[in-house]
Amino acid sequence: MAVESALRTVDVARESGYSVQQVRDLERLGVVPAAVRSANGYRAYAPVHVRALRAYRGLAGAMGPVAARQLMAGLWTRTVEEAAASVGAVHVSLARERDEVLRAQQALWAIESEPTDHGTVEGADTMTITELAAALGVRASTLRFWEREGLVAPERVTSQRARRYGPAAIGAARIVAALRGSGYGIPAVRDIIGSLGAMREHGGPERVRRILEERLDRIAARSVALLRAGTDLAAVLDSFSAAKAGPRRAVR
Numbered sequence: 292m293a294v295e296s297a298l299r300t301v302d303v304a305r306e307s308g309y310s311v312q313q314v315r316d317l318e319r320l321g322v323v324p325a326a327v328r329s330a331n332g333y334r335a336y337a338p339v340h341v342r343a344l345r346a347y348r349g350l351a352g353a354m355g356p357v358a359a360r361q362l363m364a365g366l367w368t369r370t371v372e373e374a375a376a377s378v379g380a381v382h383v384s385l386a387r388e389r390d391e392v393l394r395a396q397q398a399l400w401a402i403e404s405e406p407t408d409h410g411t412v413e414g415a416d417t418m419t420i421t422e423l424a425a426a427l428g429v430r431a432s433t434l435r436f437w438e439r440e441g442l443v444a445p446e447r448v449t450s451q452r453a454r455r456y457g458p459a460a461i462g463a464a465r466i467v468a469a470l471r472g473s474g475y476g477i478p479a480v481r482d483i484i485g486s487l488g489a490m491r492e493h494g495g496p497e498r499v500r501r502i503l504e505e506r507l508d509r510i511a512a513r514s515v516a517l518l519r520a521g522t523d524l525a526a527v528l529d530s531f532s533a534a535k536a537g538p539r540r541a542v543r
Contacts, residue, residue, distance in 0.1 A: 297327075297335035307344035314344065321364030322347050339530040342523040349520020353513045354381055371528055378524055381517060388472070389510050395469030396503050417446065417455040426461075427468045434464065440477055442467045442484050466499070 304311045317323060318334075323343040326334035343363065350359035362381070366374045424431040434454075437443040443464045445454035456464065463484060470480045483499055 297329075298337065298340070300326075300334050300336070303336045303340055303344065306341045308348065309344060317344065317347065317360075320360055321367065322360055323363070324367055339527060342526045342530075346520045346523035346527055349516045349518075349523065350381070352516030353385065353520065354517075366527065374528055378528075385510060385514050385517065389507065389514075391469040391472045392503050392506050392510065395466045396500070417457050418461060420445070420454045420456070423456050423461060423464060427464060429468060437464070437467055440481065442477075442480055469503075 298306075300311050300314055303309075304314050307314065309317070314323075318326060318340075323336075323340045326336045326340065329335050347359055347363050350362060353359070354362070362377055365377060369377070418426065420431045420434055424434055427434075434443060438445070443456075443460055446457035446460050447455050467480055467484065470483060475483070483502060
């Protein structure tokens with residue numbers, strides 16, 4: 292790297308939006324490759340360091356700072372294909388979260404349209420614990436745990452103690468699965484599910500609907516942050532690819 296193209300720590304800080312100390316800390320954590328040291332001990336950075344820091348900022352907004360640090364640090368020890376796959380996995384994860392919330396919304400709408408009297412539900416309209424667990428992609432033991440926590444309850448238990456879940460219980464289970472998958476703790480989920488019991492009298496579904504809409508808004512913001520990081524990530528991977536094709540440490 293030519294001397295005239297070298298960037299000082301303060302230059303990288305200004306271009307990336309981080310403080311000088313943050314740049315040093317993120318280098319120490321492996322978010323960017325180690326800077327070249329000049330004869331007098333000063334750090335000499337390159338444009339790829341700025342792009343890496345900008346990419347990290349977007350990733351931190353999309354997946355959280357800890358996961359973003361882990362992903363960026365891993366880029367420097369993986370092949371280009373592996374690095375690209377790890378970034379693609381973030382897009383997949385956000386899409387999966389969005390789908391879960393959308394399914395929870397659909398379940399809420401279904402529950403709101405259900406009649407208050409479920410005593411006439413026929414066996415064909417119910418699911419066993421095994422069927423419901425498979426539909427939700429969880430273990431039967433997870434449904435039993437939710438039952439113990441008061442989140443989901445079977446609508447009847449046969450003489451052989453086999454559980455049967457009707458439409459309302461199935462819808463509630465879908466909401467629990469979506470909220471748990473979105474990071475809500477058991478107490479928060481219990482509070483939300485409790486509001487469903489007051490659905491028709493106290494406006495319970497409005498609160499649940501608002502929570503789900505807010506979750507979709509946050510997922511959208513994280514997706515936008517990931518898209519903004521895309522250009523810088525592509526530049527980093529291009530530099531990484533060029534380094535693999537040329538001198539081993541050319542990425543610096």
